[in-house]
Amino acid sequence: MSIPFYLQYYVEQARSKRHSQLVVGVLLGAFVLYNAIYFIAGYRLKARGRWRTLWQPVILIQKRLRYVHRFGFVSFDPALTILVLVYFAMNGLLVYTKTSDITYEANYYIVGKRVGRIAVANLPPMYIMSIKNNPFAHFAGLSHEKLNVLHRIMGLFVFCLVMLHIGFGIKYWYSLGFTYYFKIPPTIFGYIAYSMMGILCVGGLLRHFGYEIFVISHTVAGLLFLVTIYFHSEENVKPYVVSSTLIAGLDRTSRWVKGFYLRQQATVIALPDAIELNVRCTKYRWKAGSHIFVRIPKARFGQWHPFTIASVSSLDGSAEENMRLLIRPRKGITKRLAKLAGQTVAVHVDGFYGGNYRDLSQFRSVILIAGGSGASFTVPLAISQCHRESEKPSTDGRRLRFVFMVQRPEHVDWYRSDLRTISNEFEVDIYVTRASLEELPRDDITFEPINSASDSGNTSDHSVTSEKNELVLQDSSVDQPMPSRLRRGCIRYHSGRPDIYNILDDFTNAAEHDETVAVAACGALSLADTVRRFDARSSRPMYIYTEQFDM
Template structure:
């Protein structure tokens, strides 16, 4: 039987199968992660109920539940040991790319695998070993398939970048963590895009017979150049790290140019572009609805309703600001929100993400809850906000619109022990987690019996950020929960922490007199200072000079847990997460779940 060259319709139909196969692979992966998420949730619920039941029984028998190990079987230990090996091998080990970023080895392997699969689908065998086939035919088929694969990945790339996406809901992976895979998918697709351009250049050499002057080819070049700029500027070592606001604007503009150019360049496959555009606009629409609802824009002409669109800004000792908002919304501990302050921002709709450093009101009858944001003063938006606070005597109100909450934070109430580690302003993430665990312990709905709160700061001045909250946390902690506060001061002078706090209190007392005489809000400043001083002075015993030995801290918790499940949540600079992972790798504990929130974009 003589082989013949497939007809053009046959080749097109055959080529269209490859994106379908690729999407089946992606859908299978999402389904697997969804199954893992559901199974993990069910296990945690069962574990929490069992632990609470055992605690109640131990309380009746007057036993020390916190020191008693939970019952385990060899069968139950097997998946725990497998997970421990996987964590220590892949997820607690980072790979550093100089001048760019560092990522867990597991994520890097996943990225390589995705890129390999994409290349495999792009370069699979094409049956062109037939009479009459030429090198041009081969180049056209390969290049067209590469272009089609790039089109097919656009909905995935845009979907992974959305703050409101279905994948995050199904898998339980927060959108900001999925954003890494958004960038990885974009870079892998760019490689395939280059293969498409190269293949077309081979098939249709540049010259008088090429189509470069035609409109659809010009639009293809626009899309190709835009795609390259998107990826290049998205690397952390470039614009994204040094001027995020400029990067964000350029990212949106270039993405629209790429999507529009691609859809007009190859209109036949624009069906992949339209869902991508739809996902982008849907995300913006959902965010707009959130802003309108939580800021009560329909009451804009009502008297006394302006408070739902304003925020109180206060200067806090230690180079920070405290923003307080009252909003009719609910959120989970550890989530964040975007704040839009048009009178302060360089652009009217400029949104800045900050972690909510409080938990919702426990009063079910309350119509609003207080959202607190502790903002470290840097350049740009926070600097302008700080200057305005100084010009208003340290406290003022501004129009402020909130968009959120966002982020997926795993529940901690099913673990035996919980360790919260924060560096600097990362405490805005760990503080509400601790507050939530204390509240759940009060209600008797948490399995956590040991809570270790580690905060690493450069100066005792930073205690003013949350000193009152820490004091309340300790005083409200029930007997069923052991709370261990450890505050490490890394840049204190060559004196004891107690002496530094004592000197700090004396300085504040002098400032209090000055503010009482000169500040237009003297009475308010006086109350704030007195509250801060009394709290700071009572935290002296929790302050430790120097850097923590995280391995020692974590091993002590693991020993006390005696094989029980332990959660470790870290928020701070990259160096802190690296040190925590190193300490966990060196430790002997297996039943540990690590969650990392790093600074940066």
């Protein structure tokens, strides 16, 4: 039955309102579905014997879904892509469904108005994706980094919806000859909001080329966008703009409040090709591998920058009373911070975030892989496992391995004492990619190759053996012969780049047939890609957790 002409406007308004409300429900449903898929993964990791065989098809499908394919600068994450496509499709249905029977205006203009309302309704979820304390993370089991990727995708999608909204509107009013419509205040506010959103999208795409410029432009353009879109929108969609403003405002306010509450003094220490920010922090607990946002007024007053905590909380058994942040000076705030070496500065801390990995103590075989400063993530994980092993030694003979890649020998100094601690429980392999063994300095961590430990004449607390392109460093307090397969107290050095794929292959092949192997890696994008590629090609069930520098 057709809708009476005099009721069509009210029916259209009611439908648009209902469909706008469904946007949040659709997004929440997609996240629940995504989480359900990976919730199943928790059960298949524990399955053994006959149950493992039954789970094998699910294991293979999940491996393919979570493998990220890269084509130059373009990445393809199958699981995330499915989630995004479902989101796009449902928005498309909400835009076009039940518009054909509204005839009091041109159909394309009815669709154009619906597009604008759906775009505004997407703003609250889009802003939620950008904040740290994110309720959607509990529904999807996703890290903030992946949610931030979704935030950017949603931003570009909303921008495209707004383009359609403007295009349909311009076509309709020009066809009527009513050009004065383009000069009224609501329309002008709409153009300004569209321009601000363009700046936000371009800034998001260029964030890796100038982070500080990105932060400033995102803050200013984001504020202007919310103000102008409020004055452009109809009354029935203004609550979405207000809620988006509250979400962004509460997130910024909470960050500044926590920053003043967690204000600490920190010492800037110069290291080879890096600096260490040593923050006095004895009363807080954080999970190994967590990160924080730091504001340092002396270096840059109004900006917050993320750094991974390279130490374990003193409340979790660490002997350290400070929170260590390892920073590679590049440009911007890190370059200015390097000039403050030797000084004490005030630091405002917002955290703690991250550490969304499974408890590694439930796995018998664990390998941690780090490249450069990525060890700020894996070193605390290894130390926390060492503490657990010392408190509750495992009875099933855990296989623990730590692989660390550095460009220069002096970069090992970043984690000098930590590596000694880790070697008590882990097999430790250090790869120096830009130095031969002859270039390694003779000190208490790195040694020149010599024939044997017995005839070296070395009077330090360590002994060394060498073979081909490898060095083995062993604590002399450990009464054990120098092994080919490392035991406690040993550190093995290699010259050149490691073959991560083969290292993983050898490590997993040595595990039991029905055993799940845990792999945690942090470093350059290529390292994470290699780990995921190995997981996708292996038939063995594995728990994979990766972080990379340029997420």
